[in-house]
Every structure is written in C-alpha cells, then in structure tokens.
Amino acid sequence: xxxxxxxxxxxxxxxxxxxxxxxxxxxxxDTDVVTLDFFQFKPEAVGSFDKIISEFEAQNPGINVxxxxxxxxxxxxxxxxxxxxxxxxxxLNTNGNYGRLAEAGVFADLxxxxxxxxVLPAVKDIVQELGTRTPSEINALPFxxxxxxxxxxxxxxxxxxxxxPRTWDELIEAAETFKANGVTPFYTTLKDAxxxxxxxxxxxxxxxxxxxxxxxLSKEGDASFSKDYPEAAEKLKTLFSYGQPDAPSKDYNAxxxxxxxxxxxxxxxxxxxxxxxxxxxxxxxxxxxPYPASNDPAxxxxxxxxxxxxxxxxxxxxxxxxxxxxxxxxxQEVVEAYAKEQSAFSPLKxxxxxxxxxxxGLAPYFTEGRLIGFIDHQIPxxxxxxxxxxxxxxxxxxxxxxxSLDNEWNKIAARTISNEKDKP
Amino acid sequence: xxTLTRPNVGRKTPRVFYFMVLPALVIFAVFHTVPLLSGIYxxxxxxxxxxxxxxxxxxxxxxxxxxxxxxxxYGFTFLFAIVSTVAVNVIxxxxxxxxxxxxxxxxxxxxxxxxxNILSILIVGYVFxxxxxxxxxAIAQALGINALTTSILADADTAWIGVVILSxxxxxxxxxxxxxxxxxxxxxxxxxAASLDGASSWRQFRSIxxxxxxxxxxxxxxxxLKNFLQVFDQIVSLTAGGxxxxxxxxxxxxxxxxxxxxxxxxxxxxxxxxLIVIIAISFVQLRILQRREASF
Numbered sequence: 219x220x221x222x223x224x225x226x227x228x229x230x231x232x233x234x235x236x237x238x239x240x241x242x243x244x245x246x247x248d249t250d251v252v253t254l255d256f257f258q259f260k261p262e263a264v265g266s267f268d269k270i271i272s273e274f275e276a277q278n279p280g281i282n283v284x285x286x287x288x289x290x291x292x293x294x295x296x297x298x299x300x301x302x303x304x305x306x307x308x309x310l311n312t313n314g315n316y317g318r319l320a321e322a323g324v325f326a327d328l329x330x331x332x333x334x335x336x337v338l339p340a341v342k343d344i345v346q347e348l349g350t351r352t353p354s355e356i357n358a359l360p361f362x363x364x365x366x367x368x369x370x371x372x373x374x375x376x377x378x379x380x381x382x383p384r385t386w387d388e389l390i391e392a393a394e395t396f397k398a399n400g401v402t403p404f405y406t407t408l409k410d411a412x413x414x415x416x417x418x419x420x421x422x423x424x425x426x427x428x429x430x431x432x433x434x435l436s437k438e439g440d441a442s443f444s445k446d447y448p449e450a451a452e453k454l455k456t457l458f459s460y461g462q463p464d465a466p467s468k469d470y471n472a473x474x475x476x477x478x479x480x481x482x483x484x485x486x487x488x489x490x491x492x493x494x495x496x497x498x499x500x501x502x503x504x505x506x507x508p509y510p511a512s513n514d515p516a517x518x519x520x521x522x523x524x525x526x527x528x529x530x531x532x533x534x535x536x537x538x539x540x541x542x543x544x545x546x547x548x549x550q551e552v553v554e555a556y557a558k559e560q561s562a563f564s565p566l567k568x569x570x571x572x573x574x575x576x577x578x579g580l581a582p583y584f585t586e587g588r589l590i591g592f593i594d595h596q597i598p599x600x601x602x603x604x605x606x607x608x609x610x611x612x613x614x615x616x617x618x619x620x621x622s623l624d625n626e627w628n629k630i631a632a633r634t635i636s637n638e639k640d641k642p
Numbered sequence: 643x644x645t646l647t648r649p650n651v652g653r654k655t656p657r658v659f660y661f662m663v664l665p666a667l668v669i670f671a672v673f674h675t676v677p678l679l680s681g682i683y684x685x686x687x688x689x690x691x692x693x694x695x696x697x698x699x700x701x702x703x704x705x706x707x708x709x710x711x712x713x714x715x716y717g718f719t720f721l722f723a724i725v726s727t728v729a730v731n732v733i734x735x736x737x738x739x740x741x742x743x744x745x746x747x748x749x750x751x752x753x754x755x756x757x758x759n760i761l762s763i764l765i766v767g768y769v770f771x772x773x774x775x776x777x778x779x780a781i782a783q784a785l786g787i788n789a790l791t792t793s794i795l796a797d798a799d800t801a802w803i804g805v806v807i808l809s810x811x812x813x814x815x816x817x818x819x820x821x822x823x824x825x826x827x828x829x830x831x832x833x834x835a836a837s838l839d840g841a842s843s844w845r846q847f848r849s850i851x852x853x854x855x856x857x858x859x860x861x862x863x864x865x866x867l868k869n870f871l872q873v874f875d876q877i878v879s880l881t882a883g884g885x886x887x888x889x890x891x892x893x894x895x896x897x898x899x900x901x902x903x904x905x906x907x908x909x910x911x912x913x914x915x916x917l918i919v920i921i922a923i924s925f926v927q928l929r930i931l932q933r934r935e936a937s938f
Binding site: 318322408409411463464466467598599600601602605606608609612614625626629630632633634635 | 709796882888904
C-alpha cells in the first residue's frame with residue numbers, strides 16, 4: 219500500500235533533480251552570454267517586440283533577451299517591486315503610475331543616453347512632467363506616442379462641403395451645419411463615464427493657465443478649478459450638447475461601431491480608437507484634427523501621451539547590456555517600424571510625419587512639437603474625475619462640477635500624509 | 643444501560659472531535675481572521691497598496707467623517723438596502739404562499755422560481771443592463787410611453803431603481819425557499835379550525851401564518867438587509883456607480899478608492915467602520931424582531 223506513493227515521490231525527486239540540473243546547465247554556463255529580463259506591458263505588441271528582439275540577438279550574440287509580458291502591467295510591476303525583482307529593461311505606459319514609480323527611484327538615470335538628443339523635446343517634457351527621482355534625472359525615454367484629437371468622417375464632411383475646422387467658432391458652425399441637415403454632429407457615449415475625459419483633457423489642457431497644476435499642488439497663489447476652468451467646462455458642455463439623443467445608453471464599443479458605420483460626422487476620441495473603428499468597418503474614411511480650443515489657430519496644440527516608454531531598472535546587474543538593448547530599441551528604424559505597425563506616432567526628431575490617412579491631420583503638430591501631455595495624469599487617481607464629468611455633461615451645472623473638483627482635490631491633499639523620507 | 647457506562651465518558655469530549663474541527667478552524671483563521679486583522683492594521687497607515695508606508699494614527703478615521711463622498715455612498719447604500727429588503731420580503735412571502743397552495747405543477751414552479759439564485763449576479767446583471775438600455779426603451783417607444791424611452795440607468799435619479807429591480811429579482815429566489823420551509827411547519831388543522839370559525843383568508847394569514855413563521859421572517863430580514871448593504875456585483879454590472887456617483891455603494895467605493903485610487907489605508911479604515919456598522923445593525927435587528935416572534 220505504501221509502496222506506490224513512495225515510488226511516485228522518488229520519481230518526483232528525480233524530475234526535480236533533472237530540472238535543477240538542466241537549469242544550472244543553461245543558466246551559469248554563460249560566462250559570455252548575458253540574459254536580460256525585458257518587461258513588456260503591451261499585449262498588442264508582443265509579436266512586434268519578438269521580431270525586434272531576434273534582430274537584436276542576431277547582432278549581439280552575447281546577449282539573450284527574454285520578453286516577459288503580463289495581462290495587468292500596473293499591478294504586475296508592483297508585485298515584482300515588492301519581491302525586489304526589478305526587470306533589467308522595461309516598457310511601461312508612461313502615465314501617472316509610472317510617475318509615482320519613477321519618484322520612488324525604481325528606474326536608472328538615462329540623462330547621458332544617446333537617445334536623449336534624438337527624441338522630440340516636447341515629448342521628452344511630457345514624460346519628465348510625470349515625475350522623476352530627482353529633477354535632473356531622466357527615468358524613461360519615449361518609444362511610441364499616441365495623440366488625442368477629434369476624429370471625423372471625411373465622406374460626410376465632403377457631402378456637406380465642410381472643411382476641418384481650425385477655430386472654435388468654425389467647429390460650432392460645422393456642428394450647426396450638420397445638425398440643420400439632420401446629421402448627428404458628435405457621436406457621444408455617456409454610458410462609459412471615461413469617454414467624456416478625452417475632450418475635457420484637450421480643452422482643459424489648452425485653456426488652463428500656464429503651470430496650473432504646479433500652483434494647485436504648491437497651494438501658493440489662488441489657482442483653483444472654480445477660478446481657472448469655467449471656459450473649459452462650458453466648452454465641454456457645448457460639444458456634448460451636439461450628441462445624439464440616446465447618448466446616455468451608449469458605450470464606447472457601440473460608439474466605435476456607430477462612428478465607423480457613418481452615423482455621425484465627428485467623434486471625440488483619439489488615435490487609439492482608430493484600430494477599433496477600422497475593425498468595425500474596414501472602409502471607414504476617417505480623418506482627424508486637433509481640438510480648436512480657442513479662436514486662434516496658432517494656439518492649437520495636440521494632446522499626446524507616451525504610449526510606450528523605455529526604462530532600465532536602477533539595480534540591474536547588466537547595465538551595459540541593458541543600455542545596448544535600449545539604444546537598439548530607440549534607433550530610428552526600430553521606432554518607425556513599430557509606429558507603422560501599431561498606428562502610433564514616432565517620437566523621434568528625424569522621423570517623417572505619419573503617413574496613416576487617419577492621422578495626417580494631427581501629424582504636423584507632432585513634427586512641429588506643438589504638444590501637451592494628458593492633464594489627467596496630474597490628477598490623483600482617487601479623485602473620481604470621470605464620474606464627475608459624466609454627471610456634468612448629463613445635466614449638471616458648471617459651478618457644481620468645478621466646486622466638486624476643488625472639494626475632492628482639497629480633501630485628497632489634506633488626507634495624503636507623505637512618508638518620512640519624502641518630506642522636504 | 644446506564645450502569646454499563648463509565649461515569650467519565652459523558653463529560654469528557656473525545657479528542658477526535660477537536661481534530662475534526664481543526665482543519666476548518668485553521669482555514670478560517672488563515673483566509674478570514676488573518677486578512678481581517680491585517681486590514682485593521684493597515685487602516686492606521688498611509689499604505690498605498692505598494693511601496694513604503696508609515697503609521698498615521700487615527701487620521702484616516704477622522705478624515706472619513708469629513709469626506710462627503712463617503713457620506714453620499716452611505717446614503718445611497720442605506721436607501722437601496724431598506725427599499726430592497728422590504729420589497730424582496732413582501733414579494734417572496736407572497737410567492738411562497740402561492741407556491742404552498744394547492745396548485746398544479748407545484749414542484750415545477752418551485753424549481754423555476756429558484757433559478758435566479760443559481761445564476762451568477764454578474765451574468766444576470768449584464769443581461770438586465772442590456773434589457774434596461776435597449777429592450778425597455780424600444781418597447782416603450784413602440785407603445786408610446788415617453789417616460790421610459792430613455793434607459794432608466796442613464797438618469798441619476800432613477801438608476802437606483804434599476805439596481806433594486808435586479809437585486810430583488812435575484813434575491814427573491816433564496817427568500818422564497820426559506821419562507822416555503824417555514825410555511826410547511828404549520829399544520830393544516832390550524833387552518834381547518836380557523837375556517838370552521840369563519841375566519842377570512844386575510845385573517846388566517848394575519849393571525850396564524852405570519853406569527854408562526856416569525857422566526858423565518860426574522861432570518862430573512864436580517865440576511866437580506868446584510869446582503870443588500872454589501873451590494874457590489876449588481877452595481878458593477880449595471881451602472882458601475884454611475885451616472886456620476888449616484889449609485890456608488892460603500893463596497894464599490896472601498897474597492898475603487900483602495901485598489902484603483904491607491905488609497906488602500908484610507909479605504910481600509912472605511913471598511914473597518916462599515917464592518918462595525920453592519921454588525922451593529924444586524925444585532926439590533928435580531929433583538930427587535932425576535933421579541934415579536936410567536937413563542938410556543
């Protein structure tokens with residue numbers, strides 16, 4: 219009776235021993251081969267990075283790169299950090315979370331990296347604004363960028379002889395033209411609260427006073443949403459008043475499908491929605507233009523985020539190899555090939571404007587560096603921004619929205635107690 | 643018989659019973675008590691869910707009472723829980739009495755009415771979400787009922803009604819079963835005697851049925867109020883707390899602020915307060931309702 223378990227246990231030991239032997243056989247024998255742990259957050263890009271890695275390994279026989287991709291990157295990187303297993307090289311979505319990790323000193327300083335001089339300064343600033351360990355450090359370099367603007371249906375615009383608007387008044391005029399002809403000007407999807415966010419980020423980012431969030435954080439001066447945001451809020455409401463009547467019961471997926479099918483002239487979403495719209499209707503004739511937040515076309519800017527940023531772990535055991543790999547990643551051919559594959563923007567100075575017809579309205583702003591970051595990356599994630607905006611465009615008042623934003627901001631500031639080491 | 647038993651055996655519990663309890667005790671402690679205690683511990687810190695943290699004393703608890711978002715969540719949760727508890731008990735008692743009567747296909751009906759209980763709330767929730775957003779407005783449009791042509795979930799004033807409808811539909815199944823069990827404990831001769839005395843069916847219900855299922859009524863009231871106070875899945879699948887924050891329940895707020903908002907310590911303090919509130923309410927409810935149960 220007892221023989222069976224014992225023999226199976228013996229088998230288990232044998233397997234374990236064999237595995238250990240195999241592992242030891244392939245791991246430390248590499249006196250000349252270095253293995254880099256490469257954390258890659260973007261599930262859509264696994265194939266693209268596999269190609270890049272095999273090319274790199276062919277050129278550098280001494281380095282073996284292992285791509286480690288996970289479903290929920292923001293959580294996964296935290297668990298790795300808790301276990302003190304910072305990857306050697308990382309791609310991360312450079313958002314507010316990245317900023318907090320950078321401030322905590324997770325990433326190496328890249329300020330002497332050769333790619334620092336090849337990326338667009340405006341894009342570099344967007345990354346730096348999110349947070350760094352110390353102000354002089356650079357903790358991530360941009361690999362690919364996205365952009366938020368207004369998408370439009372070129373066929374509908376041509377039918378009613380409307381040109382892409384360059385000022386706020388032209389935008390409203392265009393919306394009125396469509397409305398008068400029974401065409402929905404904007405397809406809005408209020409069931410998903412976050413879909414109000416992109417328009418808010420664009421209007422707010424363009425219309426807020428210089429250094430608004432820095433003033434708000436330092437509590438010096440009298441910066442507040444109530445004082446500095448009424449124009450952005452009013453314009454946001456105006457745009458959403460041109461939505462279709464059943465907007466409150468439509469979600470983002472329904473919006474992509476409906477806009478792809480030509481049910482509205484314009485759509486308040488960014489470059490990231492284009493693949494989904496094309497999936498719904500491969501023949502959708504889409505164009506894009508930046509939000510004309512004011513009546514001065516010279517002031518128009520494009521809101522852009524760094525979709526993929528590249529960092530090196532601060533305590534990596536192979537700093538030289540890691541640097542070599544990041545230099546390869548940030549070379550012009552690799553960056554451009556990736557941007558083309560993923561319908562993204564290249565953040566390099568030397569890259570020509572994107573040739574994707576849906577992006578051509580935004581591309582010149584990129585090359586000229588007329589860019590600002592997503593302002594919601596400056597807002598703590600415990601502030602319920604999306605629900606407040608949703609409530610507002612569904613029929614709330616401007617005063618209530620701005621008072622709530624101020625109130626939530628102040629409450630969070632009052633209850634956030636920083637750790638001893640972070641105190642100035 | 644008694645002369646054969648040794649005097650000690652009856653008093654001393656055999657050791658094997660302790661061993662039988664042990665696994666359950668260990669599992670309960672590891673997966674319930676330890677997390678609870680660590681949660682209470684972190685409610686005194688500024689832990690974000692990762693990274694470094696330090697003790698902040700009672701300040702999380704003090705800030706909780708100053709946070710109007712939390713007070714709003716309490717308001718919504720209690721409104722929802724009380725309305726749903728009353729509705730679910732009235733409906734399930736009525737259905738249980740009907741299913742206890744002399745009707746055809748009684749067992750079949752009982753099975754059908756139990757189905758909602760075995761379905762996952764999330765799945766049912768997404769089905770209801772579709773019905774509220776698309777089917778109901780389409781039907782209302784065809785019938786010319788203007789009030790219902792937009793989804794009730796899209797209006798901050800009516801969204802909570804949608805949550806109540808889903809929750810009551812789902813929770814009634816379990817309460818019906820408990821009431822049915824209660825109704826079967828009442829002997830038929832009581833009704834026979836009552837009808838000989840000329841009591842109407844309403845009088846029979848008021849004077850016989852309801853007092854005799856008092857214990858079942860108590861347990862249903864306590865359990866359903868407790869379950870509704872912890873409402874989470876229903877809201878995630880129907881409204882995600884919206885429109886705005888109009889249907890943000892306390893559990894949803896704890897999850898959002900703690901895990902998505904990076905205020906783990908603060909929301910853990912909220913959870914500790916809420917635990918105390920639920921325990922207190924259940925206790926008071928039990929005391930009041932038990933007092934008015936009929937005793938034999």
